[in-house]
Every structure is written in structure tokens, then in C-alpha cells.
Amino acid sequence: MIRRILPWPLTSLFLLAMWLLLNQTLSLGHILLGALLAVGIPLWTAPLRPVRARLRRPAVAVKLLGVVILDSIKSNFDVARVILGSKAKRDNSGFIRMPLALQDPHGLTTLALILTAIPGTVCIELADDKSWLLIHVLDLNDEQFWIDTIRTRYEQPLMEIFE
Amino acid sequence: MMLSWHDHLMIVPIVLPMLVAGLMLLLGEGRATAKAVVNVAATVTLLAVAIALLRQADAGPVRVAVYLAANWPAPFGIALALDRLSAIMLLLTAIMALGSLLYSLARWHRAGVHFHPLFQLQLMGLNGAFLTADLFNLFVFFEILLAASYGLLLHGSGPQRVKAGLHYIAVNLVGSSLFLIGVALIYGVTGTLNMADVAVRIGQVEASDRMLMEAGAAILGVAFLTKAGAWPLNFWLPPSYAAASPPAAALFSIMTKVGVYVILRLSLLMFGDQAGESSGFVQQWILYIGLATLTFGTLGMLASQNTGRLAGFAVIISSGTLLSAIGFGRDSVTAAALFYLVSSTLALGAFFLLQELMERSRTFGADLLAVTLEAFGLDRPVDAEEDMSTTDIGVAIPAAMAFLGLSFIACALVLSGLPPLSGFVAKFALLTTILNPDGLTPEIGSPEPVLAWVLLGLLVVSGLTTVVSLTRIGIRAFWVPSGRAQPRLRVIEVFPIAAMLVLGIVLMVQAQPAMRYFTDTARALHHPDDYVRGIMSARQAGPGGATP
């Protein structure tokens, strides 16, 4: 029953929060209206979202978020250094192909999101059979190092969360 | 003050088509018959409303009915104003609309989707343009009528229409940009958009700013002249009108008149006698352009070898005549020009309809067939019911050829200004007022300005060329034996043509009452104080003027 009314509880929650943030208010009227919209809109658009996501371990998720933020800050400065640095430093980039264990679409998307959010790595291509991920790294010294880092820091937590 | 139902009559010509269009869209895509019925009913209603409005406008010596949309007072909100000029244009629109609509019911309305809603929206645009007293609102209605005309022009598709449509739209888009620039400049200098208010504020504009306003008006004028089909801005006209489906073209015959209408209204409102030196300047420009247009139309008429192009040049001649008459700047000439406007619009409409019937046995179906061959060669025709088959065009009514011939002659007479139909009266009225703008009084030794003589000559020559060209076409269509079968007509196609021509006859017989009306109209136009005062003093509805 709840499933039918709230097919996407997290989305709905996010929508409600978004509504309140947008309106910058906590008035009862807006909470009610926001709740109504937060339930109604996902219901209306549900047919267009075929894949269901499940979030299993919120704690891991929070921790992952922290890791990502820290990594992001760090690599921001790394990348800035590369850009401002010498030509040799700039021309040290390349692809890595990382074998994947993660298979959940949302998990994969989040991985891509993380890789994009961290400057210096860009997710380029996902194999059609989801067996590997092609990543471009700006400052590439050791492929295996990168693969291992990504696997341990991001992929494994994500598998915990989504699978 | 609360408004009664009667007071809302004025806005019906705008609201009703929109409402009907919305309803028709809800009907879905098929249901052509239902839409046709709704459309006819709405158009007949519009005709009735237009007649009622005409009577209302003609009730007193000077009567400007003002409708404050959204109930905001005049210079601020959008005001609609109905005077005699608007009323007659509304009536003319309704008549042409009903004629083309009935004609289209024979088969054209099935040549593509959404004919009926587009048709109604076209009427909305036309009516709105005739009613509004706000410059920017005028732009909006212009865009409506243009957008709908694009739709109607392309109705039925085909290479010819698409090419003509491309030119037509490109030109009009440039025209619309000019329109906006002009309106913006006028607003930038006067700080208002209401036509009447602009007229009032023009006098108060400082001398150093004045030229900006005039530049704005000039650019605006270019936009209107483009729409009116004035040389050198009218080269889009003959191909587009020739390409449009006949009912659309017939309705288009009033489209150039919208441009003429606006020029007439605005030039007299903004640059009337009160505008001092710039007044004569504006009039003179219009006169020159009108003469050039007339010349161009005459030449084109003589040169054109097919009916479609010829009809297009007839439109240009009509515009040129009107513009030069307006450029004359005398109320008697304006009155005659209005008579001419009505008469020539009716004839042009009938001619556009007739043209297809004449060509029917020759080229019918060729262009449609080309489109029906589907793009990929694999699809079935998109919608079997909407593609017309050539078999059921109509039953052959007796003497179809005789009817066509007679109607053709009648059209030719009106267009060329030969007797005995309304075209003659119109041309006579024009010529006599040009020579005697102050009425027929014997006057010795005062030679008229040269331009009057030039115009006189051009009008005569244009009439002659029209005769020559139409004879050429007519002989080719009716007299040269070609072994064609009798064209098959339907009563519903024949009726509108006949009706428009009969109206021409009525106009001729009732020349005096009609002329009286036009004289009153022209007088009011040339003395716009009442119009301005009427709009500026219109009272809001409701207690204290404010809305609750």
C-alpha cells in the first residue's frame, strides 16, 4: 500500500525538502502542499522510471560522502597544480580500464558521479555488459594504483549500499 | 457601473474564435464534419455580431465604443475601440471568412489537419487587429493573424507552398522585427503604448526627442507597408498568394488590407493635422509609395501569364490604389478609398475562389498527389480519410461553364473598375474626389497638383491593364477550345462566389448609403479628436473604478 502511494520514498523526501528550501519556509501550508506534491509528482512520473533503487546502509553512504568531499578538495588542488604547472606535468594523462564488480545501475551512476565530482578523473565509457569502466585520469602515473584506489574507496562502499 | 451583456458584444469577435478553436482542438484530430459545423456556426455568429457592431458604430454622429480589457483605464490597460472603420473591417472580415469557409467545405478543409482551428484563430487575429487601440497589442494580433496565415498558406503542403511559405514567413519575420523596433522607439520617447495616448503625447514630446519618435514611426511604417504589399516591399506577395489554397488566398485578400488599415488609422491619428510639419511629410511618403506600388502592380499585371500571379498583382494594385488615396490626405478621397477597399476586397476574394474552379479541370490534384506520395515511399498515406480522392469533386451542375464565365467577367469588371459593378462606382468615386477633393464646385483656373493628375492617369492605366490581362486569361480559360470536360462544381463552392459578387452589386446599387457611411468614417478619421477623447475618457466598470 505504502509502496503504491510512495513508490520512491527517498525521492519524495527530497522533493519535500526541496520544496521547503525553495520557498524558504516551514509554514504548515507549505509543508502540506509540499507533501502533496512530493507524493503526487513521483506517482505521476513513476511509469517513466523503470529501475528501482534501494539504499541499504545509510551509514556507509554518509561515510562515503565524507570521503568523496575530502578527495574532491584534495584533487581540486592537484588539478589546479597540473593546469598551472609545466608542460610535462600537463601531458601525463591517459585512460584506464577498470574491471567492475558493481552492477546496480544506480550504484554505477553514483560511481560515475563521484568520479566526475573528483577533478582529475572522468568516467568515459561503461562496457555494454557492465564488465568494465573506462576512466580518463589527468595525472596518470600508475594505472593499477588508480584502479585499486577507486575500487576500495568508492566501488566497495557503493556495493554495500546498493546491492 | 456594471456592464450588461450587450456591452461585451465588442469583444466577441476576438473571444469567440479563440473559444471555438480551443473546443475544436479538444474534439481530437478526426471529426472533420463536427468541426466544420462548429466552424460554420461560429463564423455565422461572427457575421451577425459584425452586423450588430456596424449598426452600433453607425448609430450616432460620432461614436467610438471603447472596451477596456481587464478593466484598466485607457492609457494603462489595453483598450479596444470600435469606430466606423473598425466596424466595416470586421464586417468585411466576417463576410470573406464565411465565403472562404463555405468554399473550403467542398474539399479543401480536408487537405491537411487543423484547418478549422487555424481558420478561427486567423479570424481572431484579424478581428483583434481591427479592434485594438494599443500599439503593442496590435503587434500581438498581427502575429496571430500572420501565424495563422502561415498555417493556412501551408495548408495542403506541397513544394510550391513550402517555397512560397518560406519567403512569406522570412519577410514577415523581418517585418515583425521592424514593428517591434518601431513600437519600442515610440514607447522609449513617449512612454506610452496606447494609440490615442501616443497621439496626445506627440504634441508634448520635446523637439530634441521628436525625431526619434518619427524614426520609430517610420520604421513602424516600413513594417506596415510590407504587410500592405507596398513596393518595394511586396515581392513576396504574388508567389505566396498564388501558392495558397484558394480559401486561404481568399481570406488573405483582406490581409493586405490590415496593413492599409493600420497605415490609415495611425498616419491620421499620429500625423494628422495637429502634427504640424511632419504631417504633410508622412502623407507625401505614403502617396509616393502608393504610386510606385500602383505602377509596379500595373506592370506586373501586364506581365503575368498565369491566373495566380495575376491575382497577386491585382492585390498589389488594390493596395497601391488605397495607399495613394490615403496619401492624398483628404477626407473625401479617403471615403472613396474605403468604398474601393470594400469593393476590391470582395472581388479579389471571389476571384481567388474562382481561379481554382477555372483551373480545376487542368491541374487539379497534381500538387496534392505529389504530397500524398509519402516521404519514405513505404508508408501508407498518413491518413486515408484526409487525403482527397479525385473522384468526388462534385456533380456537374448545369451551365457550370456559364456560371464560371459570368463570374469571371464580373470579377474582371470589379477589379478593373469597368461598369456596371461596384468597381466602377469605386473608381469613379476615387477619381472624382481626387480631382475635386472639396466636392464638385466649379472652379476656374486652378490647376490641380501634378500628383493628382499622375494618380488619375495611373488609375486609368491600371484599369486598362487589368482589362487587357484579364481578357487574355479569360479568353484562354473559356474560349480556347481544349476539349476539357465541363468542370464539376458543387453548389457550396458556387454559392460564396456568387454571394460576394452579389454583394458587389448591392454595393453599387446602394452606393449612396454606403458612401454616406464611408464619408462619416473618413471624416472621423481625419478628425481623430473624438476617437482620442473617446478612448481616454472611457470609464472603468465597477464601483469606484477598482476591481474588488
Next chain:
Amino acid sequence: MEVIIAIAIGALGGSGIWLLLRPRTFQVIMGISLVSYAVNLFIFSMGKLSLDQIPILRASRASEVADYADPLPQALVLTAIVIGFAMTALFLVLMLASRGLSGTDHVDGREGE
């Protein structure tokens, strides 16, 4: 600032006009878009151009009408933008149809400059 706005209008308008006069349909459609930018800015510049004077009434400043930007040109530009968008769409489709039917993207439906 006025100079910049004026130059901007001029540059957009000039580029647009140049494109309008070109022989290819796609050029014309880009020209139409650029000209409409220019025209929109032009209309916009007829009002008061001022920083941070949004025509949204606030209780604290409601008394002083002169503090606000001129809302009318803004409303006009809005309408113009919408209409411009509609016309671009229409012209685009027509351009495609013309390309398909005539086999060329020349504005006159046949080649030749």
C-alpha cells in the same frame, strides 16, 4: 554601460542582418534568432536600465515608485521572446520541408547565387 548595451545590440543586430541576407536556410534561421535577441535587447533598453531595481514590490520600498526598473518593456520583451520562439520553430520546420521537397537548402528552393 549604455555604450556597451548599444554596441551589443548593434553587434547582435548586425550579425543577424548579415545572416538574414545569406542564401542558406540555416543561416537565415540563425539570423532570425540573432535579430530577435537584438530586438529584445532594444526593447529592453527603452526602459530604465538599472542594477538591482527589480520590479518586485517590497514593503520597505513600495512608496518610491522611481526606484524600480520599468516593468513594461520587460513584459513586452517576454511576449516578444515567446513569439520569436514560436516563429523560429515554424521557420525551422518549413526549412526542413523545403530541403526535403526541393533538394537544396537554398532559400529560393533552387541552387544558384
Next chain:
Amino acid sequence: MSLLILLALPFAGSVVAALLPANARNREAWLAGLVALAGTVQAALLYPEISYGGVVRYEFAWLPSLGLNFVLRMDGLAWIFSLMITGIGLLVVLYARYYMSPEDPVPRFFSFFLAFMGAMLGVVLSGNLIQLALFWELTSLVSFLLIGYWHHRPDARRGARMALTVTAAGGLCLFAGILVLGHIVGSYDLETVLSSGDLIRSHPVYEVALVLIALGALTKSAQFPFHFWLPHAMAAPTPVSAYLHSATMVKAGVFLLARLWPVLAGTEEWFWIIGGAGLCTLLLGAYTAIFQQDLKGLLAYSTISHLGLITLLLGLGSPLALVAAVFHIMNHATFKASLFMAAGIIDHECGTRDIRRLSGLAQVMPITATLAMVAGAAMAGVPLLNGFISKEMFFTEAVVVGNAVGMSHALPIAATVAGAFSVAYSWRFLHDVFFGPPPHDLPRTPHEAPRWMRFPAEVLAFLCLAVGVAPGYTIAPFLATAVRAILGEAVPSYSLAIWHGFNLPLVMSFVALVGGSALYMILQKTLRLSTVERLPLFYRFNGKRAFERIMTLATALADRLTNSLGARGLQSQLLGIVAFAILVAVVTLYGRPLLMPAAQTSPIDPTFAILWLIGIACAIGTAYQAKYHRLASLIMMGGAGLVTCITFVWFSAPDLALTQLLVEVVTTILLLLGLRWLPRRKEPRELGIRVPAIAWLHRVRDLAIAVAGGAGMALLAYAVLTRPYPDTISNYFLERALTEGGGTNVVNVLLVDFRGFDTLGEISVLGIVALTVYALLRRFRPAPESIALPHQQIDQGKTDAAARAGDDPAVGYLLMPSVLIRLALPIIALFAVFLFMRGHNLPGGGFVAGLTLSVAFILQYMVGGTAWVESKMRLHPQRWIGLGLLFAVLTGMGAWLFGYPFLTSHGAHLHLPLVGEIHVPSAFLFDLGVFSLVVGATMLILTALGHQSIRSHRAAQQAEAELPRGGARWK
């Protein structure tokens, strides 16, 4: 009233005749005959009233304010003409009954015939000059139809067209001339005009009026140099010729000259123009007639010549010459009609009217021969026939006036020569046809015509004789009446006696008779007239050829001028419009200080300067790349749009910025959708073509225009920006938006309330365009080069297929983006609601919200593909449009219920539990309509374009595998 009946009768008869069945020959003839008879009787009965200068007048107001009333007026002149028209009409009807073949569509003939009779009566009876011109043109028109009666024959068509062109042109000149007369006199009433002769003749524009009226009269009466149409009009059936070209149509010209004689004649100009034309025509017509090989051709030229005679008489300007002219008009009508009938009989019975083939007919058709000889003699001016008397009067006047104007030799000699010519061609007619060896080898065996077919000619021949023998008893009173009508009391004394004593005119007559006979014999002997193929001496002057050459030349010239004054290409058209606009602006502004010396400017913000550096670079880049690198150009335009958008925010217009941004996004998608169907252009470099120099020249020109246009806009904008801001109506809005409009966002209140009417129109435009686009795409045919799948899809096809396990296409390469974009759908939708809800108070509103929502959906189309999205969720964009329109209109109409004008805003205060007071203005509902329409229209446009891809996929699939039709059917 009787005049009205007289006039209306033929027209009524014409209508009735037209409605009769095609084979009712007798009924038709009876009808026409009765009408003509009634007319004759009616006209005859009026004689007592008009004799001795009386005038019958009938008038009713038609267009009095412009001096145009319907006036019928019969005086002596009109009476004579009326009688001629109806009387000879009656005879011609009788004749035509036998002449017309049963196969001819007789109703049309009699219908036109009667109409012509009416028109002609209208001309002579008009008491208002404008009305005269009206009927005048009517005669041209009907005669056109009559001449072209046998329109399957090319010569008939050509003749008819020529006649119409010439006479209608003349008619228009006449019309103009009459207008000038009216301008001089101040009235179009005939009587007023006739009484203002001195005024007219002394007016500075008298010459203009004279020339114009003369042009009308001379063309109508086939006078030199406009005479050439008449012989070609002989393609008409002979009854038509007998009627039109003897008694009526061509007489209209001389009638007019006679009618206006009192006001126009008597001046030197009149003499030279009218008289000169008459004299030339007289001589040329007579001379040409001698050499004709066609009976009717001969008669046609003789008609021309006789009309020239009449014109010359009128042109002489003396009262006695006028008398002679009027007299000759009547005489000519009788003998020429009779001759035409005779020619018709010959044609009818022999099957040919070629003089070369005819001879000796006097033996086989003696009665016809006699009749023809009487009439022919009258034409030649043989004594004891009516032609003699009027010719005698002509000679007299030639001598008298010739002395007066100093042409004491020239004029009489010319007159005598013309007389001799006419004798010669009369000989030609009579001798060649009726005498000589018996005819042989004719298409038909000739025999005498039926009794009643001859009768009309008999009547006319008898009249010739009667008038010729006893003029004083027969014609004198009528002539007197007619002349009095023109000259009033100033009628000179004249005598209609046959014998005036032995005087110079008699000598001239004698010389003419003898000389003419001699001339005929000499010519016959030396030239063998039957073998003359072309006109001696004057063959170079061929009116018809000249006319046709002029017409062709005019058409060609017009064509060239139209082409050089006009433009068919779009580029030149747009160039013209832009250049014209610039020109107009420059002319307006020329020489006036555009820029204020003390301009108030604000300091330049460097950021903003950089911003527009970007914008301008993008704009120019767009222009530069649009030809070959469309995508690049499109992206650059996005940059320019973005800068515009920031400018709007910068200058306090967040609503504009939002709209601009969204429109920008939607436009980009739209153009990309379009680019799919636009095959790539190759650069000339790639094709190995060099751009011709002329193209560079065009580019330079266009660049100049573009720079001028841009600079113009910039200058105008700068000029306005640096001027003090005017007192605008905006303050009103600012003051009342909150208090009366109920919203703090003034722009939005403007859109939905103050100027809601504009918005109503604006959404209509959007709706119309969407419908048009949809309709156009229903019949869309893509460019052949772009029908195939894009190479990307072909390349990736295999992986696609592998990845597409289920329905959802958002796998494989699209997997990750699709998750994000699908997540975005509810978020954007909520944002749309947010924008919508706050519109009235803060930036946003129905339009922006609608665009936002449609963008959200389009994103789904992008990742999911059309087929998948539509199988999951159907939007019916057309219904959204319809609903939007209805919602907006009905909201507007809601105000009517409260007695307020359309679109007046109302507000309702709803009290909801828990939430509290909510203010719901009607503008909110209106905005909802806007929202709905925008969603519908945008979706309709974009998806209609998107659907084309489905069609092409389907086509590609089918072409490949001949699979049964699959995929979602586009609805």
C-alpha cells in the same frame, strides 16, 4: 418612366433570353423581336414630347453626394438614335433568325444582342456623363462578347480582344475626360455641362479634356489611327456586324462628338484633332476598301471611311456641317446595314464572301442584287438616293470651311478624292459580285434567300430611296428635331433639296462619280484587283500588326520592368526591406542631432564589458560559421543567448532571464532536431570550387548593409538610453500592481492582468504555430540524403541491439545518464510547480513553468526514445493546447458574470483548514491556461519533430528486412 421602360426592356429581355434552352431558336427570336418592336414603338411614341426642342427626363438619386445620379434624358438627338437602335435592331433580329444556324447556341446570341441594345440605348439616353461612360464601356464589353461569339475560331478571339482593348482603352480615356469636364464644370449632369460651353473652352485644362474625350470617341468610331480593330471585328456573325458596325456601336463615337459639340467644338484644337482624324480616316478607309477581297472587309473599310466623313463634318465646327453629319449618320445606318445584310445573304447562300470567287450573282439572286445595288449606290452618293444629299452637304461645307481655315484647295480636293474612292469601292462591291460570268465552284449552290430574310434589307433599301427622292417629306422634321437638340435656337437654315442649282459641290459630285468609275476601271485593268494581295502604297501600315506588336512589346517590357523593379529571390527581398528601413530611418533623422551633447551615462563595469566581449564574439562567430558548421554556429548562438540572459538579470529583469534561458534551451533542442534532417554542406574547398567574384561582391554589399543596420540599431538605442527617461505609464503599474493587481511581481501582474490581453494573444500564436508545425510534419518528406540512419547509429547498432534486452533503451551507453535524467524528472517537475505558484509575486509564472515541464519531458524523450516514453505515458499535446486556450478564455469570460469586462481579475479568499487564508486571484487560473498551452505547444512541436525519426527508423528497418510494420504508430 417610359424612358426607364425603354432602357430596361432590352436588359430584361437579355436575362430572359439567357435562361431559355439552347435549342429554342424561334422563341428566342420572337422574344428579341418583340423587345425590339416594343422599344421601337415606345421610342416612336415619345416623338411628340421631344419635337421642337422638348426634353423627356427621368431621374433618381444614385450617388448624389458625388454628383452621380441616374438620369435618363431624351431629346431630339437621343430620339433619332433610339429609333435607329431599336428599329434597325428589330430588322437585324428578323434577319438573324434566318441567318443563325440551328447549331449555334442562339440564346447566348440573343441575350448578348439585347444586352447590347440596352447598353447602346443607355449611351444615347444618359443624362449624366458618368452614366454615359458607364454604358459606353458596357457597349464595349458586350460587343466583345458578340464579336467573340464564335469563340472557337482564333480570328474571332483575336478580333474580339482587339476590339475590346482598343475601345475599352478609349472608354477609360473618355471616362477620364468626363471627369475633367466635371472638374471644370462642377457637375456631371449633361444639361449643366452643355450650358457651360464657354467656361469649358476657356479653362486651362480644356485641351486635356478634349484630347481624352476625343480618344474615347475616335477609338469607338474606328477613326485613324485606331481604325484597325473594326475590320477584324468582322469575325462576328453578320447580323452583329450589320448592327454594331453600321448603326450602333461605331456610331456611339460620333454620337458623343455630336452630343458634346456645343461645348467642345469651335476651337482650333477641336478642328485639328477631330477634323484631322476624320479626314485621314475618310481617305485611308476609302482607299483601303478598294483593295479588299472580303466582302465584309470592304464594307468594314467603307464604314471606317464614312465614319471618317462624319467625324470630319463634326470636326469642321460649323453648324451646317453638324447638320450634314447628323444627316449622314442616319443615311449611313440605313445603307450600310442593308449592305451588310446583303453581304450576309451572299455569304449564307454561297458559303463564301470572297470577292475573288464571287461573280454574276445578279442572275441567281436578282432581288438581293437589286437591294444591294440600291444601297451601294447610296453609299457611292448617286443622286436620288439618300447618300447623295448628305454627301452634297459635305462638299458644300468642305468648300465653305476650307475657305475659312485657309485650306481652300486642299479640303475640297480631299473631299472629292474621297468621294471618288467611295464610288470606286462601291463599283468593286457591286460589279465584281453581281456581274460577270456566272459563279462556279462555290461551296454552296447560290439561290435567293428566304422571303423574310430579305425583308429587312428591303425595308432599308426602300428607306434609302425614299429619303433620297423626297427628303423634305421623310427625314426633314426628324433631322430638324435632332439638330435642334444640339444647337438649340442657333439652328442654321439649310435645305434638303436634291437640286441646289449648278454649283461647285455639284461639280465635285460629278467629278467624284466619274472619277471614281474611271479609277475603278483603271485599277481593274492595270492591277487586276482580285489579285492584289496587299494594300498598294500603304501596306506597311498595318494597324493590326502594329497593335499586336505594341501589345507584345508592352507585355515584354512590363515583364522586364517587373523583374528589374521586383525581386524573386528571398535574399534580394530581405535586402530590399532592410535597406529600405535603414533608408527611411536615415531620411527621418538626417541633419538632426541624434546624440545629446550632455549624455548622462553610468560608469562601465569591467565584468559587464568582458561579458559582452564574449557575447559579441559569439554573435560574430555564429554569423561566420552558420554556412558550413551549423553545429558550431548553433553552439555559439547558445553563448550569445546566455550573455543576453545574464544581461537581463544584470539589469533587474529576472523574469526575462528565466524565460530567455528556457527558450534558449528549447530552441537548441529544436534546432538540433532539425539538424538531423539537414544534410551537411560541403565547403567549396572540399568540393574544389572557387567562389566567384560576384559572390564576394554580394558579400561586401551585404556586409555593408549589415553593418549599417547594426550601427543604426546601436545608435538609436544609445540615443534613447542617454536621453532623460520620459514620464511613462509604468508608474501606474508599479503603484497598483500590489494594491489592485494583487501581486508583487509587477512584470507578472502586467502579463496576466494589466496586459493579459497580450498574453492571450501570445499563447494563441504559440498554439497556432504548434498546430501548423504538426500539420506540416504530417506530410514531411526529408531530404533524400538524410533518410538513412545517422552513421553513429549504424556503427553502434550492433552494440545497441546487444544491450537492448528489454523495452527500455536506456541501457549501455545511456545507462548512467538515464538514471540521472530520470531522477531529474520529478525534480524539474516540482521546480515547474514552484515557478508557477510564485509567479504572481516573484519571478516565474505560467509560461516559464510550462517550458520547464516540457523540458523535463523532452529529457525523457532523449534518454528513453519516443517509442518507449509514449508506451509508458501518453501526453496529448493537442488537448493541452485546447485546454489551455479554453482555460484562458473562460477565465477571461468569467468576469462577465460579475459585470466586468473580459479578463478583469477577481480574487477569492479561500480559508483552508490548517493552512489558513489563501488568496486565489483569477489571474492564477489564467496563468494555468498559459501553462497548459505552453506545455502542449512545446511538446507538440518537439515531439512532432522527434517522431520523424521513428518514421525513418521504421523505413530503414523495413527496407532492410521487409519486416512487418512495427513500432509505435505516431498519433
Next chain:
Amino acid sequence: MTGEMMLPLWAEILVSLLLAAGGVLTLVGCLGLWRFHSFYQRMHGPTLGATMGMVFIVLASMLYFTMTDEGPALHEVLIAVFLTLTVPATTLMLARAALYRHRRAGKDVPLPDGATTAARFRTDTLDDEHYYSVDEKKGPPPTP
């Protein structure tokens, strides 16, 4: 410039620093966009602006408006969230498109068959050749 609200000094310093840092980061990122030689390298540049640059400025804005307005100004968070969600969508598709185009042009990029998992592709000289729009430079189609 017309703001009349006063901030405490610490907040002012913080806001100023955040603003400056955000601006500089964005600038550096775009510098990268301009300086790098290959497309894949360029992709890294703008992420600076889209991540930390954006975060700094959003933080500055939040801080500023929280201090000047009545309540906490949290709605700027939405910008950060939205940007984080939407930027990858573009990047992913664009990268994929570039890869496809490079493959089609016969460039030295990883092929989709996964055979060369560990191969290292230098990307810094990829784009030296000039080419224009969508579909020119017919190369051999990629072998799947």
C-alpha cells in the same frame, strides 16, 4: 553596491576569502580548458569550477545571506545539489560521444571490445588535427 547591511568582520573576511577562492578556482579550471591539448584532458578543467569553485561561492552566499537576512539561507544548497546531479549527465554523454568520434576517425583510443584492458593511452596529442563538425573525416568503422 547598494547593500547597506553590515556584516561582522569575521564573516566579511570569510565571505571574501570564499569568493576569491571560488573565483580563482573557476578561473584556473577554465585556464585548463584553454591550455590542454586533448579533449579528455580539457574535460577535467571545468570540474574545478563545478565542484569546489561552486561550493565556495555557494558557501559564501549562504553565509552572507544568513548573516544579513533574518533567517538561515539554506536554499543555495539546492544549487550545489542540482549541479552535482546534472553535470555528470553532460560529461558522461559528451565523453562517450568524443570517444565514438575518435574511434571513428581512427584515433588511438581504447576500443569498445575491452581487449586492451591495461593499455595506457596517451591522450595529450589527440586533437592536434583540425576538424569540424559531426560527420566528416570518414575513418574505418570501429571493429566491435
Next chain:
Amino acid sequence: MNGMLEWASLFSLLCIAVAMLLATLRLLKGPAAQDRVLALDTMYICAMLMLLVLGIRTGSTEYFEAAVTIALLGFVSSVALAKFLLRGEVIE
């Protein structure tokens, strides 16, 4: 407004503007279509940041709407362009 904040915001604005200018240069130069798309996307982000800074500079919250709209919807045209490059058509 305090001097420091004013200078900082001006500095920030200038930085972003120059950043945008660099992106524009990339947009104009290309060389490939994907570079231009990337540049346009970057310009959108810069524009959004510029609006935020402008909001601080003027102390007004009205710039927020535009900024949030760019953040949420600015990517759409880039996505469409990328899709076009990738698949040859935007909507399949």
C-alpha cells in the same frame, strides 16, 4: 557595503568573467564539436556562479532564481548536443 567584500566580490566576478572568456575562446576555437559543447557547458556554470556573486555584491536575493534555474536546466542543451554528437539525433 564594506570595502573588503566589495573588492573581493569584484575580484571574484572578474575571475569568473575571465574564466568565461577563456571558455568562449575554446568555444570559438574548437577544434572539435565536443570541445565547443564542453565550452558552452562551462559557460553556463560560470554564468551561474557569476549570478551568485552578483547576488552577494548587490546584497539581493533576486538573482537566486536565475542561478538555480541554470543549475537545474542549463545542462539540458549540453545533453542534447552531446546526444546529437553521440547518436546523430536527439530524440530517437
